Amino acid sequence: MHDIHTIALTDIDADALPRDRISLAPSALAELQASIASLGLTHPIEVWAKHDPLPDTPRHGLISGLRRLTAVRALGHTTIPAFIRDPSDIAEAMTRMVTENEIRAAISPWEKGRLVTESVAEGLFPTLDAATDSLYRTLDRHRRARIRAMADVVAEIGDHLLTAPEALSQNQITRIAFALRADLGPLITTALRTSKQKSPDAQWKTILPILLEAEEAARTPDTALYRPGRPRRTAQVRSKLNIRRERTPDGWSLRFTGPEATGPLMEDIMDAVEDQFGNRQR
Template identity: 90%
Template sequence: MTQTTQIPLSDIDADALPRDRISLAPAALAELQASIASLGLTHPIEVWRKHTASDAPYGLISGLRRLTATRALGHTTIPAFIRDPSDIAEAMTRMVAENEIRAAISPWEKGRLVTESVAEGLFPTLDAATDSLYRTLDRHRRARIRSMAEVVAEIGDHLLTSPETLSQNQITRIAFSLRADLGPLITTALRTSKQKSPDAQWKTILPILLEAEEAARTPTKPLYRPNRPRRMAHVRSKLHIRREMTPDGWSLRFTGPEATGPLMEDIMDAVERDFGQTR
């Protein structure tokens, strides 16, 4: 039987590995804290002894919620299984396996863990990270997580206010647009929009997603000149123009500090001048 060891909380590095949680739910954490205060900690955490010199000689594998709750209660030690994983990747797989059982992890958080693991050099590719971390899932579910990782890698955490609230279907639709080379258009739309709530951000990029999906449904593509269609133009450093599909046509969206009323008047005059006469 594996023995547990009482380890000082100050000796545990909770951030030694990339984690698949962006945040801990306050209500669930409070319930766990109350349970530990009443009954004690019934399930030890898992750690491994780090080889590098550090103020915290142990790295956390699994049990972030238990560790956080115990620290909040003012405990000084915590029971732990000291594991000896063959490498860090194996430790991360243990952490993922526990969280898959104990708590719902959002699709974005799963994709984020894959991309961070590659960025940290723990895996060479997104495919390798997905196959190792989610080895217990079938091929189709791993493919979905791989698509989520592509979205996280392209868009990142900084452009979306609450990316963990995106559903799997929403992320799948974004991934489809990325494969249609609309990533720069999506990131520009998010970066230049003043609307920062999750719902508003989704509405901002929805026309782009709809265009990609409509193009995939159309059996024949319209004829364009080379290097067309153009969906975005940066005519000035502080003026951005995006072309968007609407339910009944197309719109040109002007954003940036130089998108002023007088400029719109000049543009309307230019459109009227160039396209108002029958040729």
């Protein structure tokens, strides 16, 4: 049986580990604060004692209990009950955090993939595969494979292009991952970067034609129709003019974006197309 210790809040580093939670829901946090104010904290947090903390820094790192720690701080408490664990290394501490959150909290698919990529970026695991297998070792192979695919999406697209990546469903991220395996990652990032529509729904509609192209190509591959190095899906013909090719329900479209994508330029392009096919109206 582990003893419960009372630890000063100033002695706990909540950011000692990469976390699988991007944000805390205000309504749920308010409910937790009200519960703690009325009944007290019924479940201690988990920390570990750092082996070599820097001077004037917290001596303990938080393993699990971010919501509880945040709520207690907001209530003005100065201490919190905690179990002091002794994980063999930081990677083990992260696995403890993930295991608890799988039981207690609704962590979005994007947040799970983000945790895997961050843990590798910080040198806690050598590869995305190793991070996934360690952090989510209690899950079966198929669920770990889905999280591994989520990590690929996070690594390729990153947090900065999507307005609310944590709102993406598992099915949406799975479809993006499929398109990445078809080498459509550069097309997706170009579409997101050059689009002026930044709402989550508009961003999904922006990349949906690309995902549909990948899925259709898997059903009816037509690579034999192209010469080596083709098909091209993006082109930057000038510094302020981007072109990308998109599949549509009844054909194809070329989308021109950038400051130089003007109406007169479109007229020139239509003239060039008519010249190519010999149907220009003069």
